[in-house]
Amino acid sequence: MVRKDIEILLVEDNPNDVELTLHALRSNNISNEIHVARDGEEALEMIFGSDGWVDHLERLGVVLLDLKLPKIGGLEVLKRLKTDPRTQAVPVVVLTSSREEPDVAAAYQLGVNSYMVKPVDFDKFHDCVRQLGLYWLLLNEHPHENIPDRAEG
């Protein structure tokens, strides 16, 4: 079953895309709590901030990350997450419009868990989001459940 207690962070500056993504998630019966960050800075604040996930990472199921973001770019956010030992294990899925080769290569080099290009065709997009939710929230074993120091959180 889809675990309801874990949350999703969607980092996306385009409100239309936010709405379409949320619609796709909802219509695919993914009812987990979804937090939206509108730029990179906000996303980092939400994770590493005083009230961020950093203290209870077992609740952060997956980060859906757009690359083209105001203030701090998606690749920079990815880098911060993957270079910090605390957040290294958090699954990050790049969900972007860019299919540029350098972006894909850079993301994988930084340790992205998955890279998806948002299709223009909504049906395909819908399908894509559904599979994404299924995989990362249902099939994938969440890393922080098995971390030994989990007891303190």
Place this chain on the structure above:
Amino acid sequence: MQPRSGSSRYKRLSWPWLSLNLRPKLIISFGLPVILIVIAMQYVELFGIPFTGFQGEIKDLRADAFGDLSLMADLKQERLDRWLMERRGVATILVEEKEFRRNLQELLLAIHQADPSGASTTDPSRNLMEEDEAYLESIRYLRSRLVLVRDSYDMYHSIGIADARTGLIVVSTDEAAVGSRVGDEEQFLRILEPGASGAFDIMESRHSTPGDPLHAELFVSRQIANPDLDGTGDGEVAGVLIMQVGIDNFIAPLLHIGGGLGQTGEALLVDQEVRILTSLAHPLADGSMAEPRSYQITAKPAIYAAGGQNGIIISVDYRGVQVLAAYRYIPVTPEMGWGLVVKQDESEVFYALRRSVIYTAWIGVAGVAIVLVLAFVTATGFARPVQALANAATRFGRGDRTARVAETSGGEVGQLAHEFNTMATALNQHEAELNQRSLQLEAANKELAAFSYSVSHDLRAPLRSVDGFARILEQDYGPELSTEARRYLHLVRVGAQQMGTLIDDLLKFSRLGQQPVKERQIDPTTVVRQVVSDLHAEQEDRSIEIAIGELPECKADPAMLKQVYANLLSNSLKFTRTRDPATIEIGSVAENGTNVYFVRDNGVGFDMKYAEKLFGVFQRLHRAEEFEGTGVGLAIAQRIVHRHGGEIWAEAQVDRGATFFFTLSTGAGNGP
């Protein structure tokens, strides 16, 4: 383009022997040998063809030498003959004198009376006749005559008269000799032998001191008859005149005068037993000096001469040296004679010739050396600036942009050096400009990349919104909408999706310009097979015949060549959709040494008047309802072919199919 062709022009100029006018230098390097050849030809003309001329000269020299030797031999022979005759004459004149004979008779008579036996070996005349006035008178007279003769000629050591009965000297110019015996018994008896040698004989003195060749002597003996008192004309032999001749006084000088025979010329005289009569001019082969009158010559010329022959010969002399010789027999008495040899070393005869040959050789060697040195100096002289130029060109070609040539030499090479430097400077300038331009181009490319990024990202986002919300509307509010409204919503979505495809294709097309072409040798057949299998979706439920002919290997970027075939084949599949069966032929033909690859179909074709629009971006020759597509596929194919340095074109007829041809030119895939 410009700098590349420019640099290749420099390379061709690095050794421009023919294009450069190096006339003066060539004249020096080629003229000198020519001058020498001319000199050599003149030399040959003057002295004849060397080898045969040399042979002829040897012959001439030999003949000349023999001529000289013979002349000299004849001369010496004549003088010897005359000298011998003179000796006979002097003896004859002396003994024919009546007064002389009468005095001798009286003297001998007195001696015979004092010593009738004649056995006394002591001095009879002194001991016994000192008081006899007639005896003393005779002695005085005879001696004065002998002294007169001796003093008249500067060659008689002593002149004496021996008693025929005892063989003892009875009177002599040399007081000490009186009473001594003339030679040995045998020799003396021979002198007395009547008729054997006439009244005259010449003998070799046995008294000469060994090791003192200058005092070799001869005896000239003459029988002295008693005065023919009874008038029978047959006087008894009373005594013998003995004239001791120092032959060195005359013969040695005569022989030793080499006159006209050069350094090695020599005349020698041997007796019947081939023993030398005088000293030799040269030491023997072992370095010792031969002793006159005892050394026997074994060389042919002397043997021949002593044996009574006259002639010339080339032979080995007593030293073992090759000589040219003339030999003569000099008869002294009817029984006995001497051998005269006049000879000259062959080496001296040919000395001048040999020297001239050696000189000629040296002149030749020196000439060759001079030519070599001059040629070397000249070649170095004019090769150095050219070499410097070539080196500079090579360095420049390898990237040393500071490579310049010193403009020291004049003439064409100097001009060339100057031109090279000018060109190098111009090229550097050009290159700098080019670098500047390529930097600008790079910047422009970056901008284009950023633009592509924006296009792919920013243009797609609103499209996704359009499509997404239209879809949501359709899904969530469909039942509330009219059929017409739903159709419009559908059209909105189709449009949005089409634009998405367009953007993707456009990006693909523009990216092609930036990707490097990674050419390698590939087999197009493999590529084509893969493309055909990749396109299986478009072949389902259709009757299609695909024939793959022979495709020669080519040099191309495999991914790009695959794209070309993919685009052409999907075109063919698309435009043969109405055909049953559809036939697609993939093959190649060789045209002027170039492989032309083609894809032929029996599809709907097109009107050739639109052929030039075929490869334009977004150019379509068919209506969208008939055949879908963005019109980018052929533009992409053309761009790839052009980047490989090839050409692409098509031939078609409406409704009768189309054929697309393309070539791939190897090694020219760098241009955009």
